[in-house]
Amino acid sequence: MEVTTQEFKHCDLIKVRGRVDSSTAPQFSKELDKATDNGKYKIVLDMSELEYMSSAGFRALLATQRNCKRYNRGEVVLVKVPDRIREALDLAGFTELFKTFDDTTEAVGSF
Amino acid sequence: MTFPAKFEFLDEIRDMVAETARSAGFSEKTIYSLQLAADEAATNIIEHAYAGVKNATFSISCEIKGDQIVIVMRDTGKSFDAKNVKQPNLKADLAERQIGGLGVYLIRKLMDTVQYESSASGNILTMTKRRD
Known part of the structure; x- marks a missing residue:
């Protein structure tokens, strides 16, 4: 798994690549926390090169979404969610907790 | 196949299931579901059955029987009480x-059948899914 962050004026674009499971989720959480610890609560998560995510990754997403939405200070939105991962998120009832976009520019522009 | 009860081996477990x-x-699409179910089941064994246990191992077999795949995981850790979930x-x-x-919840949704047996000699989780 690899995470890269790009800072925009109104939000951070975080790209996660590879596989997020119980082994790599702690690192994924840490990268998300880096943004929120810096006061960045508007986050676009680019999942276009994400190959796999288990419930350990969903847990990290949920914690970050909670943190970001507190006091209406921001939120996490998802962009380019691969079909398989979208199906799993759907099954877990997570899709309604996150806005999703097909286009990165549109997602960044939503903030 | 026997695996150490460590999250670093989840990759290998998913690969084994996918190959079969x-x-x-x-x-x-179904292969992804099988990988996710096997990962979640193995994660539970590592995280809960063997909580605090060092150098634990568990075994996984993955076979095709007729038109279905049968994944069996055996551990000797703490048994799991579905009532508590x-x-x-x-x-x-x-x-x-x-x-x-x-x-x-995901395991039950992703697989066709899920069966869990617990005895003095250990725990056996059997999951099956039919080819689509």
Whole structure:
């Protein structure tokens, strides 16, 4: 798994690549926390090169979404969610907790 | 196959399941579901059955029987009481959403049958899914 962050004026674009499971989720959480610890609560998560995510990754997403939405200070939105991962998120009832976009520019522009 | 009860081996477990399913002509969509179910089940064994236990191992077999794949996981850790796993409330809003129990919920949704037996000699989880 690899995470890269790009800072925009109104939000951070975080790209996660590879596989997020119980082994790599702690690192994924840490990268998300880096943004929120810096006061960045508007986050676009680019999942276009994400190959796999288990419930350990969903847990990290949920914690970050909670943190970001507190006091209406921001939120996490998802962009380019691969079909398989979208199906799993759907099954877990997570899709309604996150806005999703097909286009990165549109997602960044939503903030 | 025997695996150390460590999260670093989840990759290998998912690969093993995928290889068996692919060789039997399962679709990529179903293979993803099988990998996710096996991962969640193995994660539960590592995290809960062997909580605090060092150098533990568990075994996984993955076979094709007729038109279905049969995944069996055996561990000798703490047994799991399904009664203690609350059904996650998928309609709860963000603040109330609980993540516990989601792994078990996903396993049941992703597989056709899930059977769990616990005895003095250990725990056996058997999961099956038919080829689509």
